[in-house]
Amino acid sequence: MTGEAVAFYALSAMLVVSALAVVLSKNLFHAVLWLALALTGTAGIFLLLDAEFLAAVQLLLYAGGVVTIVVFAIVVTERLVGETITQTNRRIAGGALVCGALLWLLITTVLERPLATERPIMPDDLTKAIGESVLTRFVLPFELLAVLMLAALLGAIYFARPEE
Amino acid sequence: MTFDLGMPLLAEVALFALAVLVLIVGLITQGNAHQRIGWLTLIGLVGVLGLTFVATEGASLFSLSFVQDDFALFAKRLFIVATMVSLLGSLTLRHSTFARRSAEYHFAILSSLVGMMVLASARDLVLIFVAFELMSIPLYVLTGFLKRDSTTSEAALKFFLVGTVSSAVIAYGMSFIYGVTGSTALEAIGPALADGSPLMVLGMTMLFAGLSFKIAAFPFHMWAPDAYEAASTPFVAWLAVAPKAAGFVAIIRLYVEGAGSTSLMWMPMVAAIAGMTIVTGNLMAIPQSNIKRLLAYSGIAHIGYMLIGLAAFSSSGVAMMLFYLVAYLFGNMGAFMVVEAVAQSESSDGIDAYKGLAQRSPLLALAMLIFLLSLGGIPFVAGFWAKLYVFWAAIERGLYGLVFLGAVLTVVALYYYLLVARRMYIETSDRTDPIPVPGLLGLAIVICLIGVIGIGVYPGPWVDMALRVASTLF
Amino acid sequence: MDGWLGVLIMLVLGVGFAAVMIGLSVLLGPKNPTPEKLAPYECGMPAVGDARERHSVKFYLVAMIFLLFDIEIAFLYPWAVALRDLGWPGLMQIVTFFMILSVGYLYVWRKGALDWAPAARARNALRRGPRKAA
Numbered sequence: 001m002t003g004e005a006v007a008f009y010a011l012s013a014m015l016v017v018s019a020l021a022v023v024l025s026k027n028l029f030h031a032v033l034w035l036a037l038a039l040t041g042t043a044g045i046f047l048l049l050d051a052e053f054l055a056a057v058q059l060l061l062y063a064g065g066v067v068t069i070v071v072f073a074i075v076v077t078e079r080l081v082g083e084t085i086t087q088t089n090r091r092i093a094g095g096a097l098v099c100g101a102l103l104w105l106l107i108t109t110v111l112e113r114p115l116a117t118e119r120p121i122m123p124d125d126l127t128k129a130i131g132e133s134v135l136t137r138f139v140l141p142f143e144l145l146a147v148l149m150l151a152a153l154l155g156a157i158y159f160a161r162p163e164e
Numbered sequence: 165m166t167f168d169l170g171m172p173l174l175a176e177v178a179l180f181a182l183a184v185l186v187l188i189v190g191l192i193t194q195g196n197a198h199q200r201i202g203w204l205t206l207i208g209l210v211g212v213l214g215l216t217f218v219a220t221e222g223a224s225l226f227s228l229s230f231v232q233d234d235f236a237l238f239a240k241r242l243f244i245v246a247t248m249v250s251l252l253g254s255l256t257l258r259h260s261t262f263a264r265r266s267a268e269y270h271f272a273i274l275s276s277l278v279g280m281m282v283l284a285s286a287r288d289l290v291l292i293f294v295a296f297e298l299m300s301i302p303l304y305v306l307t308g309f310l311k312r313d314s315t316t317s318e319a320a321l322k323f324f325l326v327g328t329v330s331s332a333v334i335a336y337g338m339s340f341i342y343g344v345t346g347s348t349a350l351e352a353i354g355p356a357l358a359d360g361s362p363l364m365v366l367g368m369t370m371l372f373a374g375l376s377f378k379i380a381a382f383p384f385h386m387w388a389p390d391a392y393e394a395a396s397t398p399f400v401a402w403l404a405v406a407p408k409a410a411g412f413v414a415i416i417r418l419y420v421e422g423a424g425s426t427s428l429m430w431m432p433m434v435a436a437i438a439g440m441t442i443v444t445g446n447l448m449a450i451p452q453s454n455i456k457r458l459l460a461y462s463g464i465a466h467i468g469y470m471l472i473g474l475a476a477f478s479s480s481g482v483a484m485m486l487f488y489l490v491a492y493l494f495g496n497m498g499a500f501m502v503v504e505a506v507a508q509s510e511s512s513d514g515i516d517a518y519k520g521l522a523q524r525s526p527l528l529a530l531a532m533l534i535f536l537l538s539l540g541g542i543p544f545v546a547g548f549w550a551k552l553y554v555f556w557a558a559i560e561r562g563l564y565g566l567v568f569l570g571a572v573l574t575v576v577a578l579y580y581y582l583l584v585a586r587r588m589y590i591e592t593s594d595r596t597d598p599i600p601v602p603g604l605l606g607l608a609i610v611i612c613l614i615g616v617i618g619i620g621v622y623p624g625p626w627v628d629m630a631l632r633v634a635s636t637l638f
Numbered sequence: 639m640d641g642w643l644g645v646l647i648m649l650v651l652g653v654g655f656a657a658v659m660i661g662l663s664v665l666l667g668p669k670n671p672t673p674e675k676l677a678p679y680e681c682g683m684p685a686v687g688d689a690r691e692r693h694s695v696k697f698y699l700v701a702m703i704f705l706l707f708d709i710e711i712a713f714l715y716p717w718a719v720a721l722r723d724l725g726w727p728g729l730m731q732i733v734t735f736f737m738i739l740s741v742g743y744l745y746v747w748r749k750g751a752l753d754w755a756p757a758a759r760a761r762n763a764l765r766r767g768p769r770k771a772a
Contacts, residue, residue: 056712061708061709069702076697076698109362109366110363112362115344120346127716128723131724132720134713135717137227138226138229140229140230140291141294141295143734143735143738144278144279144282145735146735147180148301149742150739153746155301157699157702157751158309161695180738187745191745
């Protein structure tokens, strides 16, 4: 096994364990910390695939920003602070069944016709290529994203602000 | 690029500018700005609607990822008209939240509309996804807009969670498609499907599941009744029509245009979902005692009937689905506007509030009866032709079982619609005072009546238009 | 996976700069301790007491606003790398993106979601007061 493969399997194992811990841990705050680990592991996978920009964004926005938001959401919510909650319910068996079926479906689908394993030819500077495509062919979704974030910001403020 | 009124994206940009203007007016106005902002939005929408009529057909931008074809323009006009009818209704709302937060309300409606408009023209997976999100996120806010009590929050949260999960499923499905084709353009889907890639089929199936959430088809319909019950009725009237229509637009783009020659392979899946949606929606509507929940379940059933048209995967099938959408717009929105009028007077959404309505306000009761008959599919109102044509298109493709099922459940639907009619016409109430209908709400009801009866008596031009629009897709 | 030397230099510089600055302030800074300053953290919340109490919802709002502008910044990187090739059209696109989001900033600001201290609220009340009376 090459070093890359070892790193991939190690990161994957970390991802699976931490993702399971997110949904199974009894303490909400611990779940957030596991989430941070899972998101960091994803960044590691991106890095393995030579997607440096994506890895940086993943760390900056998800492991940094989103986790912070979730932490704040917990500390401002009275009912959740410090309580031990059960995240699972009686449907857990059903959920596991659906997840298992999906996994089986995915594996059989991929095995039926394996994807190309060699890497496609990529431009030298991926970040630059992203910048170019985002501001030319994908400029419309890009600007629309600004509108989307504006709408989301207003929505979040609308709900978070106490009534006057 | 020189400026002309027909250029693509102009309507969308104008709409966003209107949204920002509304927000700024809200920021600088002290006190109750609901009327001012509402009228500003309505008048602005008239202008945007005008822009869709001078738009250059066939124009496109960004390597065909944004196209202004017949189909896109049809969808855009439908969205704008639905929004205008809804805004007429919401102008009459006197709730204090609307007085203080009118700018936020209208901004959310308009930004969601921007998402729908772009979606109508989108022929690229990334653009479709972003436009879908832009459409959906304001809807979650608007559902919880009244912040009345825990029921409202619960409904908004339920809608939000289901909606976000469906978006995640859509994104996951899209990632498979991109993984196989290496492109986000819709043109790449057809060849990859024809090539028989199993991962591609899986991706498209997941995408369909995600989109089914958005149109509230079985088994992804659970959010609809709660959201409808909790939110303000004029908004619900819009929520039941415009975003669903947008979902259908995306489905048609992906599975008819995108899948191309392989589109028929989706027929069994769509037919199965259509059948289950019709059965669930209609059966669940029977025991409801809240009129908004009843209309929510009946709306789910109507989604199923539209899916019958889609399941035919033929030019006439899609055309009749579009025709059904127009008929559903007027019938459903009209019914919700009557609900709003009754609710404003009686402070109740219960079906019992309709007791003796025919004696108290004969015209309002008659309007409601006509809307319900249209939804039920009685001859000479719009809904009749819609159902008939959709069945016809399905029979052409040999979907006899589905049509039989749909026809049987139409009778069930008539039963619960007529239960409401019985309250209005046969049962009597202690109260005899007429129900006051605010002028603008009355106008919205009249517009819907004209639509329902006009299409019902003279469906020809609408059918021709739907056929023309659909023929460009095949 | 080459070209990581620059990252290493950056790391060394970053850690070194922080170490030097803290060292300098220990050596040269005036020492005027107050109980507030001696607290392990001085960040607006009392450090002593039950950690599991409810905090102001303002924290959440600030985090939310932070994330949005964080995303905005993230989009600057690829643009900056491709700056020369994209030229003026690229600049226009980025400026449009910023303008749209600054509408959100304007809204947040005017709605007072950034006001923190009671003083700011009092000031606003004073400013609004006469108009309401008029």
